[in-house]
């Protein structure tokens with residue numbers, strides 16, 4: 001049966017990528033359908049109950065700056081907030097929130113159900129409708145056909161998913177959910193490069209069985225951070241404590257004793273796991289000389305006793321899991337409510353995608369999230385938003401958009417994936433960005449909200465608040481630049497004891513703010529009482545302190561921009577460029593970069609090869 005109405009965009013999968021994708025397309029005015037296995041699991045956190053962290057919060061704030069839902073849902077469900085790297089530079093500062101899973105999911109569902117132009121339907125998608133290499137819709141498990149010329153697949157860990165606990169395994173998309181077998185088989189028929197990855201999760205523990213007197217408490221920060229520029233601290237739920245404990249030599253001995261029944265070490269699992277979020281058995285194996293590993297204990301929510309012990313993800317057999325958990329301080333009598341497990345799943349080489357996240361082989365078919373080899377809610381959400389907005393633009397015959405590497409972590413993420421592909425689950429770090437000082441979490445709105453408004457992603461209320469903040473920053477910056485303090489004046493005396501070297505001449509307040517020992521609060525009211533919002537003060541202080549570095553980064557970006565604009569013709573044959581080594585030719589032919597700058601970023605493409613390509617392109621005219 002054909003569903004009677006036609007859609008502009010269909011999104012398959014209601015996880016973190018899918019929800020941002022369908023919200024983005026609908027915000028842009030497209031008739032959008034979200035199809036997912038189960039309405040009850042929309043926005044579900046498959047693994048740890050936390051959002052943000054280093055590199056990841058930058059993505060969350062960029063999603064927010066573009067009108068997305070993840071940061072607002074985090075504020076609605078956040079039960080502990082902290083600023084990581086608070087004492088380090090602003091480039092690497094990051095917000096992390098523990099979330100009550102139920103509240104987070106409810107906030108996402110609320111956003112979905114109240115979004116105009118968006119329809120939700122619960123059903124597995126088993127097949128795609130493709131005509132002449134152009135997607136036309138999808139077919140669900142019960143044979144219902146939905147039609148659209150743009151389809152975004154965000155199937156997470158579900159394609160061909162296999163769950164492993166010890167040497168036992170079964171098909172599954174995640175614990176308690178079915179896998180997507182029919183769709184996986186269908187996708188394997190297309191000329192897309194497919195491979196297997198794996199990820200894992202720890203056993204969950206009943207708090208009633210834990211001895212908290214043995215654990216170290218960790219509370220959130222005060223004043224409490226907010227995740228969204230639209231967030232309201234006063235509306236965040238009650239805040240709770242997390243705890244820290246450690247593994248010990250006995251734990252490690254138990255794990256080593258179980259490795260012969262580990263699916264990872266006995267060769268049952270072939271997929272590659274996340275390097276930066278390894279299982280406890282991986283850690284014991286890889287860092288054999290370490291006698292202890294930290295376990296960070298996160299509450300799963302306000303209305304449950306379940307705890308998430310971050311750091312002991314495992315797929316060892318259940319008897320080993322029980323023994324290893326009970327060998328840890330505070331967990332001596334712990335009751336496991338859900339076993340840890342690993343999951344193997346299909347992912348597709350993102351080098352087969354365009355920068356819009358549309359596949360190169362099937363027109364209108366987009367991939368976003370874990371299906372592209374990434375790991376993490378934030379990475380998935382950011383890709384989802386990009387795929388959704390580009391699907392919406394395609395529906396309107398508009399050109400695709402993707403931020404550059406110097407505009408957003410989202411630009412870095414997509415560029416890394418498309419240029420280099422990935423052989424292991426990819427997660428975001430600040431170290432992946434070369435322009436860290438420009439891509440701070442505090443200025444995500446300044447970098448992206450105007451573009452978001454132009455794309456149709458940012459609503460009136462957010463836009464108005466953004467404009468007010470931008471004006472307030474400009475006004476206050478101008479005031480600080482125009483307000484002067486004389487050496488030896490009453491105002492200068494107020495700085496005594498705060499500044500390292502005395503003032504010897506007249507200084508503007510903005511210049512004073514450049515001194516590392518002075519903060520906005522020290523200088524702002526030297527001449528008259530002024531009151532600005534926290535976020536405005538923060539923005540001005542960072543701009544003042546880092547303006548030298550920021551303008552140097554900007555100059556470098558402008559220099560490299562020339563390469564960003566040097567494009568290869570679509571049919572360019574890299575094999576015909578004389579002087580390139582066969583290895584470089586092969587790498588370029590596989591990755592098919594569209595600009596010289598992207599060619600330059602492919603590992604193995606040397607500066608000499610870039611010069612040859614530049615000369616060749618110039619000769620071709």
Ligand code: FAD
Pocket residue numbers: 012013014015016017018035036037038041042044045046047048123124125126154155156157158159173174175177179180183199200201274277313341342343368369370371374375376377380381427
């Ligand atoms: P998901 O959140 O998985 O959402 C996929 C959605 O698609 C689901 O709603 C599903 O029902 C739906 N779906 C799939 N196929 C179909 C279909 N054919 N028809 C209809 N609906 C369909 N991340 C980390 O950063 N660190 C970790 O340590 C970590 N460990 C993990 C451990 C496990 C066991 C799992 C399952 C995930 C783990 N993750 C981890 C990954 C994290 O959950 C994902 O990165 C993130 O959820 C990916 O978001 P997504 O939107 O791509 O997919």
